[in-house]
Amino acid sequence: MSIPEIVQSTLGDEQVAATVPLGGEDALYVTPTRTLIYRGDGLLSDESVVEYSHDAERIEVTEGRRKATVALDYGIDGVEEFTVPAKRLHDALHPVLAGVLNGADVTDANEQVIQTYQFSELTLVVTSARVVKHVGEAVWDEDFEQYHFEDVTRLDVEEGTVSSQIIIEADGRPQRVKTPSDRTREVRERVERALLSYHDADSYAEFERSAAPDDADDEASDDAGDAADVDGPFGGGVDPIQANPPELDDDGQVVEADSDAGVDDASADALGDTANADAETATDAGDASADVETGSGDSVVADDPVGDAASSGTESADAVDVDDATSEDERVGTGGDGALATAGRESAAESREEAADGESSGFAGSGFEPAEENMGDDVEERLAALTEAVERQNELLERQQRTIERLVDRLSRGQ
CATH class of the missing domain: 2.30.29 (PH-domain like)
Structure with missing residues (x-):
């Protein structure tokens, strides 16, 4: 023309x-x-x-x-x-x-516009170097998107009944272009031909192979970075702290502890635990004795008040005698036995304080310090005293139990 x-x-x-x-x-x-x-x-x-x-x-x-x-x-x-x-x-x-x-x-001087598509409010322009997409009432304005073939690594289609989506992966991000299903194949082939021509590839498989090495290198570098994070300056993990660190001298050398000192440490710990257990037992026994003396066991007295209650045969006399027995027993209970219970508690408290002092002082240095030589004798003395106190408490409890049983028996016969 x-x-x-x-x-x-x-x-x-x-x-x-x-x-x-x-x-x-x-x-x-x-x-x-x-x-x-x-x-x-x-x-x-x-x-x-x-x-x-x-x-x-x-x-x-x-x-x-x-x-x-x-x-x-x-x-x-x-x-x-x-x-x-x-x-x-x-x-x-x-x-x-x-x-x-x-x-x-938007396009270069030597860039060729291959095809233009209009689907409702979508305008798609395929050039020899990129895909330009615009969505809106206008065919084109400055609000548009473009995907350069240099950055494209994958091309795919998600098919649908009415509309399908062409997936253009650029810069590692999938970009979706929605097209009518009856035109999707045509648009996809146009874009693929332009993409292969830009990369000088004869087929899409060849294009995939040419784009794969970059992805593989990126994955390898990511794996190397992860390995570097794991095997960093602190290695693959944290070594557990030893429960018994060695003792060091002033020059930082490890001091070998004497085997006898280790045995003394073990025996001292065992005796300390036994003393604590006995002290707690004595305290519990003292509390139980105090409860019996001030509670229902206040009626434990000699046989004379009970005999008077039985001879009188009246409930009022029994009540008076029981009250007298209670007052007398309170005086007895708050005497020697109460002092004994108090002494037991004080001994137990002192044992706990000394045991705690011994444990805290053992970590003054980087290792355990050997126990003192006279520590075993003191513990044995305290243990013997506590054992004697517990035995006296047990005897007192047995005597009170027998008295209560006799009192109950006489009261039941008096009724």
Whole structure:
């Protein structure tokens, strides 16, 4: 198709990149910087050329039954429109959109726009180096996304009944492009061909192999980093602290402890535990004795009050004698036996304090210190005293038990 002279004069030094016939003598000519609309001679008009710059910030399309209007928004410079036959809209929009993308520096000068798709509010442009996606009422504006083939590592499809999604993995992140299911295969093949051509690959399998080494290197470096974290300056774990650390001298050397000192330590610990246990037993026994003396066992006395209760045969006399027995027994209970219980408690408390002092002083250095030589004798003396106190408490309890049994027996016979 020859270019009219009026168009050639308007072009100047520019070359026509695309030509779209609009019917009759009318035609659309696209250059890298502008779009020219040529109208031929008619009954009501002469031939004319109108040019539209590609510096537009926004492209909008309005479709009618016979004609479609393309509006180029230049911001503060206003909006310019031109009409094309509705059946020629897609053919005319493709080169115009390519020129606007080039004018906005979205695509490079030598980059070829291969295909343009419009699905409702989605505009998808496939070029020789990238995929440009725009979603919105406008065909294109400055709010768009692009995925350069240099960053793409995978291409896949998630099929659906009505719509499907083309997955373009770029920079390690999957990007989804929703398309009608009946057009998904076509779009996928267009994108795949452009991707393989960009990477000089004959097949998608070859492209996968070429993209795999980078991923493998990244995984290997990640594994090495994890291993370095595990085997860092502190190794793979923390060694347990020894329960019995060795004793060190002033020069930091390990001092070997005498075996006899170790035996003395063990025997001292065992005797200390035994003393604590006996002290607790004596304390419990003293408490029990005090309860018996001040509680129901207050009626433990000699046989005379009980005999008086039996001879009188009246409940009032029994009550008086029992009260007298109680008062007398309280005096007895708070005498020698009470002092004995108190002495037992004091001895037990002293044993606990000394045992605690012995345990705390053993860790003054880095190791255990040997026990004192006279420690075993003191423990044995305290143990003997506590044993004697416990035996006296047991005898007292047995005597009180026998007295209570006799009292109960006589009271039951008096009734």
